[in-house]
Amino acid sequence: MALLLGCIADDFTGATDLANTLVKNGMTAVQVIGVPSGPLPEADAIIIALKSRTVPVRQAVADSLAAAEALLGAGARQIFFKYCSTFDSTDEGNIGPVADALAARLGTGFAIACPAFPTAGRTIFQGHLFVGAALLNESGMENHPLTPMRDSNLVRVLARQTEASVGLVPFAVVDQGAFAIRQAMTRLTESGRRYGIVDAITDEHLVAIGEAVAAHALVTGGSGVAMGLPGNFRRAGLLPDRPDAATLPPAKGALAVLAGSCSRATLGQIGLARDHAPVLELDPLETPDAAVLTAQALTWAEGKLSEERPIIIAASAPPDRVAALQAKLGRDAAGALVEHVLANVAEALVQRGVGRLMVAGGETSGAVVTRLGVNALRIGAEIDPGVPWTYAEPNGIHLALKSGNFGTRDFFLKAFAHA
Numbered sequence: 001m002a003l004l005l006g007c008i009a010d011d012f013t014g015a016t017d018l019a020n021t022l023v024k025n026g027m028t029a030v031q032v033i034g035v036p037s038g039p040l041p042e043a044d045a046i047i048i049a050l051k052s053r054t055v056p057v058r059q060a061v062a063d064s065l066a067a068a069e070a071l072l073g074a075g076a077r078q079i080f081f082k083y084c085s086t087f088d089s090t091d092e093g094n095i096g097p098v099a100d101a102l103a104a105r106l107g108t109g110f111a112i113a114c115p116a117f118p119t120a121g122r123t124i125f126q127g128h129l130f131v132g133a134a135l136l137n138e139s140g141m142e143n144h145p146l147t148p149m150r151d152s153n154l155v156r157v158l159a160r161q162t163e164a165s166v167g168l169v170p171f172a173v174v175d176q177g178a179f180a181i182r183q184a185m186t187r188l189t190e191s192g193r194r195y196g197i198v199d200a201i202t203d204e205h206l207v208a209i210g211e212a213v214a215a216h217a218l219v220t221g222g223s224g225v226a227m228g229l230p231g232n233f234r235r236a237g238l239l240p241d242r243p244d245a246a247t248l249p250p251a252k253g254a255l256a257v258l259a260g261s262c263s264r265a266t267l268g269q270i271g272l273a274r275d276h277a278p279v280l281e282l283d284p285l286e287t288p289d290a291a292v293l294t295a296q297a298l299t300w301a302e303g304k305l306s307e308e309r310p311i312i313i314a315a316s317a318p319p320d321r322v323a324a325l326q327a328k329l330g331r332d333a334a335g336a337l338v339e340h341v342l343a344n345v346a347e348a349l350v351q352r353g354v355g356r357l358m359v360a361g362g363e364t365s366g367a368v369v370t371r372l373g374v375n376a377l378r379i380g381a382e383i384d385p386g387v388p389w390t391y392a393e394p395n396g397i398h399l400a401l402k403s404g405n406f407g408t409r410d411f412f413l414k415a416f417a418h419a
């Protein structure tokens with residue numbers, strides 16, 4: 001099986017989200033953890049999951065270029081740079097600098113930037129990103145612990161992260177389909193734009209955008225716009241029908257949820273789960289000590305592990321408590337403390353028989369998956385848009401990596417009905 005699409009994702013939940021979209025649209029896809037040191041697995045699409053969303057710019061660029069090299073070396077025909085559907089980044093980056101570096105490596109003068117994901121409520125109109133009915137900067141994302149998003153105008157946000165000039169392919173063009181989009185991109189290129197934010201409100205728009213970028217060396221965006229890419233390979237006769245792309249080995253072992261996301265969605269999911277499953281809420285503000293918090297969690301979990309009902313351990317907190325911990329320790333140290341604790345707990349729980357583990361939060365998932373020594377994730381059935389169960393290799397456990405913002409309120413409970 002020849003590699004068709006080579007993907008670089010800036011966090012681990014995002015990588016799973018993208019892999020899920022590609023599998024649903026008929027590609028086999030494997031998520032590889034970190035820049036691979038050996039040969040890549042066989043698949044139509046490989047998604048290299050990096051933890052590059054919030055690291056220093058220079059490291060994000062170096063890791064992304066190394067990932068691109070591995071994918072190109074394996075024969076990838078197109079490179080997809082996946083970032084968050086809420087465009088999570090800071091004014092320094094890392095979306096702009098990584099896109100710049102990949103564009104230079106691939107020798108391309110233009111790439112789209114389209115994080116839209118209408119199924120999950122992310123739409124773009126006149127360059128402004130909406131989350132449901134709210135502008136990005138009024139959606140709760142303005143309080144994100146690591147990447148607060150305080151401007152919904154993506155042309156402006158991306159322009160702050162790159163020397164290159166950024167334009168817009170507006171709704172009125174996108175709505176006319178692939179040919180019109182292609183013409184608009186040509187006009188942008190001719191007027192010196194190196195990036196085009198592309199409006200999209202429906203899946204039909206995303207499919208048309210996907211078709212319009214068939215010949216692009218580099219595509220950047222959320223998982224939504226990837227839904228149009230398998231069709232390009234199919235039309236080119238490169239992708240056969242793959243009816244069972246999402247089958248995993250049977251799941252076994254005890255159930256657990258670890259939550260490090262402080263998003264509104266995750267806080268709501270924990271709130272609902274309290275009535276149905278044992279929930280431990282860690283308090284890093286009261287006890288900013290990783291060893292003590294880890295011990296608290298493991299003592300609490302004793303005797304509670306079961307194959308029927310998940311235990312839930314959460315560090316998640318509302319914005320005022322997150323801000324208080326950050327004021328005490330600094331933003332990065334606060335995040336790192338909680339990630340370290342949840343990685344410790346994950347490692348110990350797996351040693352104690354947890355075989356089906358849900359992790360809420362992208363950075364949190366990065367810390368947990370790295371600690372567990374996972375090399376690759378095979379993609380299984382979807383629980384909610386953007387979140388599939390996966391099978392971790394070589395560990396043999398089932399993992400679900402939930403973007404903080406994704407999932408219905410009963411997500412933690414219904415997830416295990418699929419496991």
Ligand SMILES: Nc1ncnc2c1ncn2[C@@H]1O[C@H](COP(=O)(O)OP(=O)(O)O)[C@@H](O)[C@H]1O
Binds near residue numbers: 335360361
């Ligand atoms: N109580 C808390 N105080 C401060 N930071 C926290 C707290 N709980 C979690 N965090 C940190 O917040 C960040 C959440 O980011 P992430 O896991 O990517 O979630 P999301 O998917 O919602 O973006 C992580 O770095 C996590 O360690």
Ligand SMILES: O=C(O)[C@@H](O)C(=O)COP(=O)(O)O
Binds near residue numbers: 018386402
């Ligand atoms: O595109 C998305 O929204 C997700 O795939 C994603 O990137 C998740 O990031 P976190 O919200 O930090 O988990």
